[in-house]
Amino acid sequence: MDVxxxxxxxxFRWILRDRVLHAILxxxxxxxxxxxxxxxxxxRQVQELSITLSLSAISFVLLxxxxxxxxxxxxxxxxxxxxxxxxxxxxxxxxxxxxxxxxIACFIxxxxxxxxxxxxxxxxxxxxxxxxxxxxxWDKIGLALLADIAKYIMLASVGIFFSTVSTSFYFPxxxxxxxxxxxxxxxxxxxxxxxxxGKEMGSVSVALFKAVYYLIPNFAxxxxxxxAIYGVPVLPAGLGLTFSYAVLYCxxxxxxxxxTFSRRQFP
Amino acid sequence: MNAIDIRNLxxxxxxxxxxxxDALQDLTLSVGKxxxxxxxxxxxxxxxxxxxTLMGLISPSAGTAQMAGVPVGxxxxxxxVGYLPENPAFYDFLTAREYLRFVAAMFGMSPQETQAATGxxxxxxxxxxxxxxxxxxFSKGMVQRLGLAQAMLHDPEIYVLDEPMSGLDPLGRALxxxxxxxxKQQGKTVFFSTHITAxxxxxxxxxxxxxxxxLQTVNxxxxxxxxxxxxxxxxxxxLSDFSGEGVEVTVRGGGILELxxxxxxxxxxxxxxxxxxxxxxxxxxNRQDLESFFLEVVAQGKK
Ligand SMILES: Nc1ncnc2c1ncn2[C@@H]1O[C@H](COP(=O)(O)OP(=O)(O)OP(=O)(O)O)[C@@H](O)[C@H]1O
Ligand SMILES: [Mg+2]
Numbered sequence: 064m065d066v067x068x069x070x071x072x073x074x075f076r077w078i079l080r081d082r083v084l085h086a087i088l089x090x091x092x093x094x095x096x097x098x099x100x101x102x103x104x105x106x107r108q109v110q111e112l113s114i115t116l117s118l119s120a121i122s123f124v125l126l127x128x129x130x131x132x133x134x135x136x137x138x139x140x141x142x143x144x145x146x147x148x149x150x151x152x153x154x155x156x157x158x159x160x161x162x163x164x165x166x167i168a169c170f171i172x173x174x175x176x177x178x179x180x181x182x183x184x185x186x187x188x189x190x191x192x193x194x195x196x197x198x199x200x201w202d203k204i205g206l207a208l209l210a211d212i213a214k215y216i217m218l219a220s221v222g223i224f225f226s227t228v229s230t231s232f233y234f235p236x237x238x239x240x241x242x243x244x245x246x247x248x249x250x251x252x253x254x255x256x257x258x259x260x261g262k263e264m265g266s267v268s269v270a271l272f273k274a275v276y277y278l279i280p281n282f283a284x285x286x287x288x289x290x291a292i293y294g295v296p297v298l299p300a301g302l303g304l305t306f307s308y309a310v311l312y313c314x315x316x317x318x319x320x321x322x323t324f325s326r327r328q329f330p
Numbered sequence: 331m332n333a334i335d336i337r338n339l340x341x342x343x344x345x346x347x348x349x350x351x352d353a354l355q356d357l358t359l360s361v362g363k364x365x366x367x368x369x370x371x372x373x374x375x376x377x378x379x380x381x382x383t384l385m386g387l388i389s390p391s392a393g394t395a396q397m398a399g400v401p402v403g404x405x406x407x408x409x410x411v412g413y414l415p416e417n418p419a420f421y422d423f424l425t426a427r428e429y430l431r432f433v434a435a436m437f438g439m440s441p442q443e444t445q446a447a448t449g450x451x452x453x454x455x456x457x458x459x460x461x462x463x464x465x466x467x468f469s470k471g472m473v474q475r476l477g478l479a480q481a482m483l484h485d486p487e488i489y490v491l492d493e494p495m496s497g498l499d500p501l502g503r504a505l506x507x508x509x510x511x512x513x514k515q516q517g518k519t520v521f522f523s524t525h526i527t528a529x530x531x532x533x534x535x536x537x538x539x540x541x542x543x544x545l546q547t548v549n550x551x552x553x554x555x556x557x558x559x560x561x562x563x564x565x566x567x568x569l570s571d572f573s574g575e576g577v578e579v580t581v582r583g584g585g586i587l588e589l590x591x592x593x594x595x596x597x598x599x600x601x602x603x604x605x606x607x608x609x610x611x612x613x614x615x616n617r618q619d620l621e622s623f624f625l626e627v628v629a630q631g632k633k
Pocket of ligand 2: 378379
């Protein structure tokens with residue numbers, strides 16, 4: 064347990080002392096500070112727009128952070144030859160990878176919470192200036208943020224998986240971005256293929272589509288922006304399913320990553 | 331039980347374009363408990379490959395290895411081992427002290443133990459002044475010292491050091507040699523690689539020479555040194571002249587005679603000198619040093 068905790072702490076220190084990340088977070092705060100100015104352009108739906116913009120800004124920043132951390136998690140250790148000194152300590156590679164993942168996941172969550180708090184201030188300020196007919200649904204906004212965090216933690220596990228099989232930074236980096244895009248759109252494509260259009264395609268290609276659909280993470284369910292903005296109710300059952308899915312997906316991917324990482328050679 | 335047991339170890343690297351490098355071929359080697367073993371070989375001989383296999387960084391193509399009776403590749407086998415990698419690099423966003431704390435946690439050391447051990451190794455390697463600076467700003471030699479510090483932190487039974495003297499200044503080299511001698515005094519096992527024969531001569535009990543992935547010879551260092559003695563230089567006073575078959579005589583200032591005596595004639599010559607009332611002031615062996623032995627073995631191995 065000590066070993067695991069020390070790895071998480073070490074990962075956390077690595078992230079907190081990374082200059083690139085400082086820059087990204089500075090940009091993030093700037094973006095959120097710009098939200099009131101931007102949302103007043105709409106004149107009428109200032110509150111709705113400020114919520115949308117804040118959540119989108121946070122989402123974008125979390126995407127950057129996730130992809131960067133996931134892709135560099137193992138790559139940097141190989142590139143700088145840190146692994147020769149760390150993996151030769153009596154830590155198993157699985158625990159090391161798990162520590163890395165948890166450190167990154169914690170940081171993504173922390174980032175989300177901090178930026179969320181900043182956004183909450185901004186949203187209150189801008190909605191106070193131009194009050195709306197709809198009350199602000201703080202609970203739903205929080206939920207949307209939480210779902211977003213879960214989504215990016217899933218994406219981080221994807222990034223870590225890619226980085227355990229690759230020696231470069233670019234492959235895991237772009238592959239996670241690709242998976243993110245595919246995962247965000249896969250639900251629509253799935254419904255499209257399942258419908259009328261699918262009948263016109265060959266059954267083989269439909270099967271292939273479906274296989275890919277099940278393989279890549281499905282991010283559509285994690286988009287709770289609309290309920291957050293308009294207060295549309297969210298079904299608890301669906302929510303439970305979504306979060307269980309995230310946990311299961313991460314678990315499976317971490318098992319696979321641990322397998323590939325444990326068999327890897329570090330000459 | 332041996333500290334290190336290597337049985338028929340082979341490693342073939344696959345390179346791009348279907349290439350193969352036989353970095354290790356059928357290496358069998360044991361290092362006893364409490365022994366200081368020097369692993370000597372020219373560049374690219376396979377020293378680091380052997381050590382990386384021991385530390386579980388790479389898996390062998392064939393053969394097995396154990397440390398402290400536990401197969402390598404099992405993380406527990408490294409519990410009792412301190413390892414210094416070749417050209418080490420440590421998380422450079424941490425300070426030396428933070429890194430040592432991290433290492434201590436990996437070995438499950440308590441906070442009190444960690445505190446005491448950290449102070450001790452930092453002092454031993456003369457790193458106290460830099461302990462709270464980020465490793466990013468360390469010089470090559472400082473990183474090497476930190477590498478030794480982290481290997482010694484948990485007071486392991488077995489030390490595996492890949493070129494411990496590399497990158498160090500003469501003071502640092504002397505320090506490391508002293509540390510290895512101390513470790514031997516404490517009954518620790520030290521397995522270290524080097525290509526410098528002088529280092530082996532002063533600290534090792536046994537030396538193995540590896541060339542092109544094959545272990546050529548394993549010898550006790552004192553035997554090598556004894557076997558390497560080709561003759562003696564003897565200085566005497568109280569004699570104006572001396573002659574003997576095979577003995578070369580030079581007259582030095584201050585009434586000193588210097589004799590070069592072949593190895594097998596030493597006792598006889600000493601007797602003669604004694605009977606003539608000479609006072610012997612110095613006897614020094616003339617030896618073929620380890621370096622030439624090493625060069626010979628390497629030349630043999632390359633054939
Ligand atoms: N990752 C690798 N891929 C292919 N070949 C390798 C790899 N690492 C080492 N080799 C080859 O294996 C052989 C042994 O290398 P090794 O690093 O064990 O040598 P060494 O004895 O430690 O040398 P040095 O004294 O230079 O450190 C060399 O021929 C080297 O080219
Ligand atoms: Mg080497």
